[in-house]
Amino acid sequence: MRKALIVMIAATAGSMLAQVSPTTSKSAGIRITTGPEIELAKEHLTIIRWTTNNPGGSPVHYGIVHYGRDPKDLSQTAKNPIRLNPDHPSTTFRVRMDDLAPRTTYYYTVESIEASGASDGVHSPVKRFITP
Amino acid sequence: MKRFLYILTIIGAAGTAGTLFVRLRAVSAQSTTSVQPAAVPTSTQPPGTTYNPYPTGILPSDLVSEILRVRNEVAGIEAEAIAQWQALTPPILTGQPPTLQGTGQRANVLLGKIMNFDENMSPFKNRACGFCHMPYAGFSGPIPSVNLTMIAYPGSDEFRAGKRTAQRYTYAPFFPVLNYNQEQALFFGGNFWDSRATGYLLGSPDAEQAQHPPVDTQEHALPDTACIAFRLQTAVYRPLFETVWGAGSLNITFPSNTEQICDTPGGATSLGTTSTPITLSAADRTTANNVFDHWGNSLDQYEASPDVSAFSSKYDAFNKGNYTLTSDEQAGMDLFNGKGNCNSCHVDGRGTTSTRLNPGFSPDHSKTASVTPKFTCFGSANEGLPLNPRDAFYYQTTPDAYGFVANSFGFGFRDLGMGTFLRSGPGAAPNPNSDWTQYAPGVDGQFQVSSARDAAMTPTQCPTTEAGTGQPYFQKEFFHNGYIKSLKQLVHFYNTRDKYFQAVTSGHCPSGTTEKVNCWPMPEVSNNIDMTTGDLELTDTEENQIVAFLQTLTDGFTTPYPDRTTFSGTCMSCTLATDPNCTPSTQGNGVLIPTPTLPPCASAICGVAPLPKPPIP
Numbered sequence: 001m002r003k004a005l006i007v008m009i010a011a012t013a014g015s016m017l018a019q020v021s022p023t024t025s026k027s028a029g030i031r032i033t034t035g036p037e038i039e040l041a042k043e044h045l046t047i048i049r050w051t052t053n054n055p056g057g058s059p060v061h062y063g064i065v066h067y068g069r070d071p072k073d074l075s076q077t078a079k080n081p082i083r084l085n086p087d088h089p090s091t092t093f094r095v096r097m098d099d100l101a102p103r104t105t106y107y108y109t110v111e112s113i114e115a116s117g118a119s120d121g122v123h124s125p126v127k128r129f130i131t132p
Numbered sequence: 133m134k135r136f137l138y139i140l141t142i143i144g145a146a147g148t149a150g151t152l153f154v155r156l157r158a159v160s161a162q163s164t165t166s167v168q169p170a171a172v173p174t175s176t177q178p179p180g181t182t183y184n185p186y187p188t189g190i191l192p193s194d195l196v197s198e199i200l201r202v203r204n205e206v207a208g209i210e211a212e213a214i215a216q217w218q219a220l221t222p223p224i225l226t227g228q229p230p231t232l233q234g235t236g237q238r239a240n241v242l243l244g245k246i247m248n249f250d251e252n253m254s255p256f257k258n259r260a261c262g263f264c265h266m267p268y269a270g271f272s273g274p275i276p277s278v279n280l281t282m283i284a285y286p287g288s289d290e291f292r293a294g295k296r297t298a299q300r301y302t303y304a305p306f307f308p309v310l311n312y313n314q315e316q317a318l319f320f321g322g323n324f325w326d327s328r329a330t331g332y333l334l335g336s337p338d339a340e341q342a343q344h345p346p347v348d349t350q351e352h353a354l355p356d357t358a359c360i361a362f363r364l365q366t367a368v369y370r371p372l373f374e375t376v377w378g379a380g381s382l383n384i385t386f387p388s389n390t391e392q393i394c395d396t397p398g399g400a401t402s403l404g405t406t407s408t409p410i411t412l413s414a415a416d417r418t419t420a421n422n423v424f425d426h427w428g429n430s431l432d433q434y435e436a437s438p439d440v441s442a443f444s445s446k447y448d449a450f451n452k453g454n455y456t457l458t459s460d461e462q463a464g465m466d467l468f469n470g471k472g473n474c475n476s477c478h479v480d481g482r483g484t485t486s487t488r489l490n491p492g493f494s495p496d497h498s499k500t501a502s503v504t505p506k507f508t509c510f511g512s513a514n515e516g517l518p519l520n521p522r523d524a525f526y527y528q529t530t531p532d533a534y535g536f537v538a539n540s541f542g543f544g545f546r547d548l549g550m551g552t553f554l555r556s557g558p559g560a561a562p563n564p565n566s567d568w569t570q571y572a573p574g575v576d577g578q579f580q581v582s583s584a585r586d587a588a589m590t591p592t593q594c595p596t597t598e599a600g601t602g603q604p605y606f607q608k609e610f611f612h613n614g615y616i617k618s619l620k621q622l623v624h625f626y627n628t629r630d631k632y633f634q635a636v637t638s639g640h641c642p643s644g645t646t647e648k649v650n651c652w653p654m655p656e657v658s659n660n661i662d663m664t665t666g667d668l669e670l671t672d673t674e675e676n677q678i679v680a681f682l683q684t685l686t687d688g689f690t691t692p693y694p695d696r697t698t699f700s701g702t703c704m705s706c707t708l709a710t711d712p713n714c715t716p717s718t719q720g721n722g723v724l725i726p727t728p729t730l731p732p733c734a735s736a737i738c739g740v741a742p743l744p745k746p747p748i749p
Binding site: 042084 | 660666
């Protein structure tokens with residue numbers, strides 16, 4: 001009897017794939033509540049993080065950092081995925097950059113997008129940091 | 133408990149030692165049935181063809197004896213499965229559409245099991261699927277020393293080896309057909325670490341997964357898919373195959389040189405470049421193709437059955453209200469769903485919370501949404517594992533006795549996972565959907581999010597994967613390249629990958645640091661790294677609690693897990709007084725080797741359009 005139940009569950013698993021993280025509604029007003037700031041600054045690796053209210057939308061979002069040595073030319077881009085928790089009031093994005101020169105001043109701004117590329121409409125002011 | 137004696141003839145690895153010695157061991161018979169294992173036949177591999185391009189120390193010293201040990205266990209399970217079939221009341225073919233009423237499903241499951249443990253499905257009749265996927269390891273790698281060192285398992289043509297760890301069968305059948313979700317802009321489904329078994333033809337990634345190893349040059353190495361039908365024609369269980377798939381399903385007229393062809397490992401220059409060296413009529417080729425599909429379907433049914441995917445863990449009992457988690461297990465579950473954020477990928481049907489990233493938000497205690505959660509999102513991710521220089525694949529750069537070269541790139545090989553598959557690149561498989569190729573740069577470095585279920589599965593007599601706990605342990609390997617050697621390390625990696633980053637390769641952590649403790653070497657592929665993890669600020673105790681929770685996901689708590697007791701090897705043990713690596717945190721550090729200076733990524737991998745973005749050095 002027990003085996004039969006398990007087999008039945010196995011056979012119907014195809015209808016149970018809804019456990020993939022559900023999508024939540026896109027937030028109407030997405031804003032940065034903390035940061036952006038330097039989480040980690042080491043030789044060959046810098047991580048920038050910032051927190052927004054939960055943007056909603058697709059479970060996978062991308063944090064994006066636009067950066068460069070000239071505040072008027074932020075033409076370099078770093079981008080990393082992060083998984084949203086639909087029930088959270090906020091979301092922390094973290095982006096890693098591993099191609100930076102040592103002891104150099106960089107300027108940057110951040111934004112976030114859905115996996116589809118749709119912007120969350122958030123852009124930070126231009127900030128700066130110096131690599132070790 | 134019955135006991136039996138068997139003789140292991142252990143020959144030092146050819147090319148590395150010529151020592152011949154014989155060891156007599158008394159081993160506890162673990163089989164739950166009275167079936168006696170058949171004697172393991174001698175491999176039919178011709179003398180002098182053994183391939184050993186490896187520097188000293190890459191192959192574990194007990195490799196040959198361990199191969200024989202596992203082959204013996206495989207033979208035992210094969211004998212057991214055949215006995216189970218012979219004891220089965222035959223099903224009755226009836227109805228419209230015709231159905232094998234009564235025991236038809238069990239017959240198909242047993243056919244899959246028998247084929248899974250049939251060594252004849254290899255050129256030298258020495259490798260079954262089960263050789264790399266034994267029940268007591270959650271149907272993953274059964275040789276502790278291989279898990280500790282060379283990572284990939286030696287195939288029929290010893291000692292060719294693949295490039296990745298043997299992925300667990302458990303719950304693999306529940307992955308959907310690989311699809312690109314336009315709304316989510318993400319891939320879901322498929323089988324294998326790189327999702328290359330898509331399910332596009334059979335509708336089951338797991339069934340298609342079962343079709344790859346038999347003709348993988350470094351695994352079973354059959355040179356033609358029709359060799360499966362050829363070997364089935366003379367199998368003792370042919371009547372079972374024909375019961376399940378129909379009388380006449382194996383009626384193929386093979387040419388007289390078929391045995392010679394099927395005895396030659398794939399990739400042999402003597403076979404040329406064709407994938408169908410056996411000359412068959414169009415009708416016979418179609419029949420052989422159908423047999424090959426049936427092979428996959430039956431193995432899939434075995435893996436989907438309670439024999440493999442049992443839903444019988446402590447967690448399942450807890451889900452039903454029949455088990456109370458210990459305080460550590462409960463704390464681990466809260467962390468799994470909370471601060472650790474594990475269930476954002478290893479989905480358990482509950483809500484997710486992350487108090488560190490979301491201060492003030494309490495852990496989620498919502499009710500479970502699924503009574504059979506698979507603990508995977510069926511997606512893929514790049515967790516940023518360092519390159520593992522112990523992987524045997526890097527050293528197979530010279531031709532073997534058959535003229536085959538597994539890896540012409542040497543250390544210029546980079547494992548881009550799903551990215552290489554989408555480009556139909558080296559070591560992957562042809563991508564059957566060219567619409568997907570454009571997405572390759574977005575998945576470079578990504579590997580399948582395996583179910584967390586049965587990650588902690590070990591043989592009954594070796595109750596843990598963790599060294600230094602005071603219990604005998606079974607050495608496993610984790611992630612696609614086996615860099616991680618314990619569940620503690622696995623959780624610690626997620627927790628501190630970025631915090632303890634060092635711009636070095638494995639084996640080169642700075643003085644004063646300890647690799648895997650407070651030094652994590654740079655990722656093999658830096659593109660698309662999942663930043664959900666990497667600096668979770670879990671305490672040491674909290675890491676241990678997550679490990680305790682992971683251990684509740686091991687099947688066999690509510691009912692005995694089939695064939696888990698077949699391990700006839702020796703559990704590992706250590707003492708901290710004599711072994712500084714006798715801790716879950718440093719387990720395996722004694723076999724770390726320095727990564728050589730890496731040449732650039734081979735252009736055949738990293739220079740193929742659409743190019744990785746940013747470029748991979």
